[in-house]
Amino acid sequence: MNIVIAGAGKVGEVLCRDLASENHNIMLIEPNESRLDQFINLYDISGIHGNGAMFDIQTEAGVDTCDVFIAVTRNDETNLIAAITARKLGAKFTVARVRDPEYSKQMSFLRESLGITLIINPELEAAQEIARTLIFPSALQVESFVHGRVNMIEVVLQKNTAPVDVKLKDHKGRFGDVVICIVIRDDRVMIPDGETILRAGDHVMVTGSPGEVRSFSKLCQPDLDKINSAVIIGGGKLTDYLLARLVKMRMKLKVIEIDTENADRLAIKYPQTEIIFGDGTKQSFLNEEHFSDYDAVIPLTGVDEENILIAIYAYRSGVKKTITKVNRTDLLKILDNVGLQSIITPQRLIANHIIRFIRSIENSQGSNVSAFYRLLDGRVEVLQFKVKGNCCEVNIPLIDLKTKPGLLIACIVRDGKIIYPHGAIQILPEDDVIVVTTKHKNFQDIDDIFEKNRGQ
Known part of the structure; x- marks a missing residue:
């Protein structure tokens, strides 16, 4: 994808580094010439010296033919003007960083009236992350999906606690609708199966209904209860x-x-x-x-x-x-x-949010992937599929389906309801299916996650 970034601050640096490493064509606009030269020498990008909100600078940078324009300068007004200008020039998607609390009250109005695709606020994102972490006090981090309705938390297992030294298949029913999606042990990331035995010191990422995830996290670290x-x-x-x-x-x-x-x-x-x-x-x-x-x-x-x-x-x-x-x-x-x-x-x-947005655009073009995330420095991917009526594996109990190795179905969203899977659950047309995998296999459709020639 052709991506133009205005602003070479800390967010701009993360974006340049990560997006260039994924073979996107990056053009950076920055008024500080020494900073611009530093980034061009460090990363595989091109650059233009100037103000990213100016029409002539954007034209020179090729904004009129770019896929995504991202304004992350230090100034809110500059970012808004730059994003509006880029949209008028022909950028397909525009992103602006806006930090002022006064602007945050009218985000929807700004997006709709100004035609900016995504307005993002680092302090607001951080506040939401902190609030989620306080809801799950045992969690080291909390990742949210499906517009915040599905949470995946990372907890550390302590010695002599209920989840430790038991096969996952023997956990069924003990912790309700809790799905253990990822196990990190000695810096090794695993998608667990029924034979996996959890050990003290493991970092595990789990999802499920908020109450049951909270109960599970209390079992992992009993000393951390509700934060009052x-x-x-x-x-x-x-x-x-x-x-x-x-x-x-x-x-x-x-x-x-x-x-x-x-x-x-x-x-x-x-x-x-x-x-x-x-x-x-x-x-x-x-x-x-x-x-x-x-x-x-x-x-x-x-x-x-x-x-x-x-x-x-x-x-x-x-x-x-x-x-x-x-x-x-x-x-x-x-x-x-x-x-x-x-x-x-x-x-x-904020950089992760923007990168997820770009990956969602990239991965949804010509596929049924409606959302795309990377966790743990890219070692784990979470994909959200929209199930079409022609899917080969609908109306079949999950217990009878064989998925490819290294992945797990974390949950299903049906008519607005979150369903955490068990053997009798079936995937139906129009479901949204959340899949966790440790290896990118270029999945384009829900059918791609299943082994072919089932039953033959």
């Missing part, structure tokens, strides 16, 4: 979006913010939340605020190192759950085994 209270360090845009969600969850909340103007703004906007003016990076101040009495601590300052140190201190002070915002992805390589739990990277979230 949280301390947030930092009062920026992300905190603003997050409070709007956590207030609805009726949690006891405290925000510590060092800027008086931000603290006053949040206090007026969220009167039911305790807003404290002070330096949340100081251990003595945190102790004065009895931060260890809260179930969760969420450092959201603008400095990664401060967030990491706060989270480690909270963990060692006995706080049950920490969620840490880290923007510099190079730091993640050295963060193992230091007491950090869930890590949120807004730039990575």
Whole structure:
């Protein structure tokens, strides 16, 4: 695909690297000439020096014939103008990053009236991710599918807990409609079958109804129960979006913010939340605020190192759950085994969202793949198929169907209802089927996941 990207910030860098590695033709527009040259030398891309919102620059970049135009500069208005201009020039799909909370209130209006295909907000994405993680406190990460209606969570199995040392086929009925989709053991990723035995220390990704997934996660880590209270360090845009969600969850909340103007703004906007003016990076101040009495601590300052140190201190002070915002992805390589739990990277979230969007376009052209995701650094793929009436395997119980190795049917969506599969369930026309696989096999249709010549 021909893709034009305006903006060479952190999101632009992830997009250039990942999309170029997948053999897309990337044209980068960037006003900082040294930054542009750096990206051209690092990645297999072309570039143009200039303002990505300008008509003549976009024309020179070939926006009129591109498949996707992505505006991820630091300025919301520049991104909106750039996306509108690209749409008028003839770009098939346009994407704009917009961060201002005021704009977030009218996302649908902006998309429909301005003709922008996708408007995405990193802080809003991160807030949604944090809220999902608090709903499943044992989860290291939560992935959402089918417009947020299907969740897949990653948990670590502890010693002497119910799921450990038992074959999966013997789990049936013990945990309700929970489907264990992925097992990560010693950095090896597996799609399990009935003979798989779970071990202590395994990372497993499971899906199912929210209540039963929550019950399963409690069994895996009994010490992490429901989160009823949280301390947030930092009062920026992300905190603003997050409070709007956590207030609805009726949690006891405290925000510590060092800027008086931000603290006053949040206090007026969220009167039911305790807003404290002070330096949340100081251990003595945190102790004065009895931060260890809260179930969760969420450092959201603008400095990664401060967030990491706060989270480690909270963990060692006995706080049950920490969620840490880290923007510099190079730091993640050295963060193992230091007491950090869930890590949120807004730039990575938004880049992944855009990449999933592009892959969905690419994989849905000429196929029945309606959605496409990659997890665990691309080692696992999740595909959503729309089942047509001519599918060879409809109206047959799943127990009688033989799928290709290395994949699993995670769930079926039928008339808006989520069905978690068992042997008697049948796939019907117009179903949406969610399939998890460890290897990309270029599936174009639901029929592709089944072994051919069944019964012969």
